[in-house]
Amino acid sequence: MTGMSEPGQSDASSSSEFPIFTGGPLYRLQQRIRVIRPGERRLGLAALYALLVAWVPMMLLSAAEGLAIGPTRLESFLMDFEVNVRFLVTVPIFLFAEAACGDQLRSIVRQFEHACLIAHEARARFAQVLSDTVRLSHSGRAEMAVIGLAYVHSLIAFVYVLYYPETTWRLPLRDGRHVLSMAGGWYFLVGFPLYSFLLLRWLWRITLWWRLLRQISRLELRISPAHRDGAGGFGFLSESLSAFTLFVFATTALTAGGMADFIVYEGDSIAQHQWEIGGLVVFLLLLIAGPLLAFIPRLYEAKESAVFQYGALSSRHIQRIDRKWLTGHSLEEDPGVDFRAVAHMGTTMVAVRQMSVIPLYKDDVLKLLIVALVPFLPLVATLVPMDEVLNLLLKLVL
Structure with missing residues (x-):
């Protein structure tokens, strides 16, 4: 399934030479x-x-x-x-x-x-x-x-x-x-x-x-x-x-x-x-x-999937912020809560929604x-x- 980019190094490049105009x-x-x-x-x-x-x-x-x-x-x-x-x-x-x-x-x-x-x-x-x-x-x-x-x-x-x-x-x-x-x-x-x-x-x-x-x-x-x-x-x-x-x-x-x-x-x-x-x-x-x-079909599929995936992730972050600041949970109970993460997630959501499905x-x-x-x-x-x-x-x- 098409997904987000994963880290890692490519193998020895098979595309180091692409002599489409140098032959015949x-x-x-x-x-x-x-x-x-x-x-x-x-x-x-x-x-x-x-x-x-x-x-x-x-x-x-x-x-x-x-x-x-x-x-x-x-x-x-x-x-x-x-x-x-x-x-x-x-x-x-x-x-x-x-x-x-x-x-x-x-x-x-x-x-x-x-x-x-x-x-x-x-x-x-x-x-x-x-x-x-x-x-x-x-x-x-x-x-x-x-x-x-x-x-x-x-x-x-x-x-x-x-x-x-x-x-x-x-x-x-x-x-x-x-x-x-x-x-x-x-x-x-x-x-x-x-x-x-x-x-x-x-x-x-x-x-x-x-x-x-x-x-x-x-x-x-x-x-x-x-x-x-x-x-x-x-x-x-x-x-x-x-x-x-x-x-x-x-x-x-x-x-x-x-x-x-x-x-x-x-x-x-x-x-x-x-x-x-x-x-x-x-x-x-x-x-x-x-x-x-x-x-276009692959990029559209990835965009539609990412809208829901990032949306769910953003919701979880916001719920954690609510629990910490509105219900009085201590920092030790939820140390991963951070306003900066929510702000970053908001920026990411905007980028996903604005993604073009035409690479042009x-x-x-x-x-x-x-x-x-x-x-x-x-x-x-x-x-x-x-x-x-x-x-x-x-x-x-x-």
Whole structure:
């Protein structure tokens, strides 16, 4: 049964290593090309390689075909906001974010043992759950499946462009018919699958994080309803939101890039996309914060039980105070009676009643929402006429 925290030291930590982002075929490839060295991840070099593999060839091929700045906006590679944001911003950040996210998730997993939140009889199962999660994250079969899905995604994107009503730099008009350009060929065979692979790889690891927390929530846990973190000792789980901030930023930046094409070139207003933005932000919040909801039933059960347990304990203390001061019992007859204990019990009861059954802090949610919305700020600026912006700047300067 879920109960209050017990003293004691955890066993040798099975969570001292939680390499959810450090394994698999892609990780081994990065080791071979010396992007990853013992104790060092050269993330800048990884991002550079990604640009050299994806964006640079498309830029050079489009320039060779006269499509870097083509006859129309849609036939100009360098004027395509969405594509350039995808490879100059989103792909590098996906790579950069892996190390930061892995370190933060490792710290969160360690806390379960460091804070003795797993009951002794459940520690072997806890270690097995961690081992299974790492094994799945390093699975070569899973990574091959992700690569296959990435190319299916690229094929869908190709079919969409194939039936697009206007000519684009991917499929320019040649001799009266649409022909796949060399830059377009590289985009669908190399560039887009690389982006899709990294995105799906992130989603796979987020799925594993969901699975891990769901399984941990079913173990025998030591919940302390009176804990000062206001979440039974599980408030540290809220830190997991910050682990995914870069992923969220990269995702919304890509969406903002796609909207920029319509706002800058088609005259759309960002207000026309408000529901799209809101829906994406809510989806990302649920995707990242959703795993924490698995702990709600256990925290609710512990809180309800503690309200009665601490209530009974408080009643016994008050009755002892009454016997001592109202009925004339001597101190020797009841030496444990103390007003300070009653006052402390009152503070504890307040903490128990105020305990949140959702291990999530508003500040962490707010930070995630701000990061998600930052890429849209340049688009919001388009609502203000440029002459008004210039006049405001002149007033500030003069």
